[in-house]
Amino acid sequence: MASKPTDCLLLQFTLAPAPTERLAAAAAQLCADSGLHLQRLACAPDGTTYLYARLPQRTQLGVEALPPLAAALERRIPAARDIRVARLQQVFTAPGHADGELPVFHYVVETDPEAGWQAELERWYDQEHMPGLAAVPGCILAQRYYNHDQGPLSLACYDLVSEQVLGSPPWLAVRGTAWSDIVRPHFTNTRRTMFRALG
Incomplete structure (x- = not known):
């Protein structure tokens, strides 16, 4: 897939068990490790979680940039399931x-x-x-x-x-x-x- 203008990466996943107080710290560390800024972390009642990770500036990103971030999320937040990563403009x-x-x-x-x-x-x-x-x-x-x-x-x-x-x-x-x-x-x-x- 062609590179797309990207301002933010959205990590979508479900949590099992329910989120804990440590989740925000883990999300912030994940972003810091990746050179990103945690813009918002939000969780729905069914465990669906959206993590918005902002890039320092708009960048043309290819789809190959997404799997490493998904793997990093899996390591940093082991309770995450059904991980998907999207480029947001x-x-x-x-x-x-x-x-x-x-x-x-x-x-x-x-x-x-x-x-x-x-x-x-x-x-x-x-x-x-x-x-x-x-x-x-x-x-x-x-x-x-x-x-x-x-x-x-x-x-x-x-x-x-x-x-x-x-x-x-x-x-x-x-x-x-x-x-x-x-x-x-x-x-x-x-x-x-x-x-x-x-x-």
Whole structure:
């Protein structure tokens, strides 16, 4: 596979047993050993874990860079299972209304656009949806990436102060716009996951 512009590597795995306090330290050490920066570590109730490891700068990476990182994760976190590594290209970032607060939850929406709808999805995300959700009280950071390896293609993620932010009137108002009603039916392969932020 050709090299892809990469800002961040996403290590996806499941944990057995449940995460411990030592997990964040192990993840930070894994990143440090690899010359990366631990951007976010988050775990869902079913043990699904996302570890975002940021590169010092955007780099063209080939797929051959991924297996060594998976092997390093297996050594550093022996409880990790079903390890997958993906190259992420950042396409949007905005500090949120609660910028500077400590993230407690990490909400992720992964989706592929229906054929012919990618350009409209990009405009909607960049011009309305991501800026709108970033401005909601309780949102710390809004980001979106292209996932070049372990799709869906679009990965939008939000650091939140509380799980209840998703049900708040300002959040629901952004989700309920006319433009949203046009675009959202053209999402495919969509996954929505609420994680607890661990680091």
